[in-house]
Amino acid sequence: MATLQIHQFPCLSDNYGVLIHDAERGVTAAIDAPNAEQVRAALKEKGWKLTYVLTTHHHGDHTDGNLELKAETGCVIIGPRAEANKIPGIDTEVGEGDAFRLGSFQVHVLDTPGHTLGHISYWIPAASVAFVGDTIFAMGCGRVIEGTMEMMWGSLAKLAKLPPATRLYCGHEYTISNAKFALAIEPGNAALVKRADEVAKLRAEDKPTLPTRLDIELETNPFLRVTSAEIRKNLKLEAAQDWQVFAEVRERKNRA
Numbered sequence: 001m002a003t004l005q006i007h008q009f010p011c012l013s014d015n016y017g018v019l020i021h022d023a024e025r026g027v028t029a030a031i032d033a034p035n036a037e038q039v040r041a042a043l044k045e046k047g048w049k050l051t052y053v054l055t056t057h058h059h060g061d062h063t064d065g066n067l068e069l070k071a072e073t074g075c076v077i078i079g080p081r082a083e084a085n086k087i088p089g090i091d092t093e094v095g096e097g098d099a100f101r102l103g104s105f106q107v108h109v110l111d112t113p114g115h116t117l118g119h120i121s122y123w124i125p126a127a128s129v130a131f132v133g134d135t136i137f138a139m140g141c142g143r144v145i146e147g148t149m150e151m152m153w154g155s156l157a158k159l160a161k162l163p164p165a166t167r168l169y170c171g172h173e174y175t176i177s178n179a180k181f182a183l184a185i186e187p188g189n190a191a192l193v194k195r196a197d198e199v200a201k202l203r204a205e206d207k208p209t210l211p212t213r214l215d216i217e218l219e220t221n222p223f224l225r226v227t228s229a230e231i232r233k234n235l236k237l238e239a240a241q242d243w244q245v246f247a248e249v250r251e252r253k254n255r256a
């Protein structure tokens, strides 16, 4: 079976760029293009030739490199249909339920709106990996900028149903701030306490805390843990609906 090689690298101040590569088929995709120069350097380091950009959403720190990389490499830019008019250089528009081949791999598109209205995630089941942009972060989630709280909760709940061993690649390294906040609202979560300690050590050595894995997020991410009795009690939302608990957690993080 073919192997999907994945290379993650820091971009801009706290973004991550990701390259995925199917050596057998000579196919390489960048997940978002925060910055052309840094994506180019990562391609050079790996000796890979860019064939696709898979855009998650229209924000500049995910798309600013698109046009330059396309001009240089002739790569095909795939991105969200619902915000196609805001994606520089887009060639192929995709949305919920679409799937396409990337080398030997089938990529499934999930609509994950909330951070932006058209935000999408890319799931590759055969490689147990999903690229979730600014939807989920380690112990965190993206700000609800364009959508509603209910919409964002629906997106998180959708990703939460992927196979638990799915590795999640996220757009930003916000983990230390997220861990601190998570501990404040669920201090009795032993898995969270342990993980906060682990990520602090990684960051002290300037190492990435990502990718993460869905089962780890389900145990430690307060934005996914809306059924936690401790969180509900701390928020005085014992009888609320799941999305309302999510909304309160998100509001509190916005103010933190």
Ligand SMILES: [Zn+2]
Pocket: 057, 059, 062, 115, 134
């Ligand atoms: Zn964003």
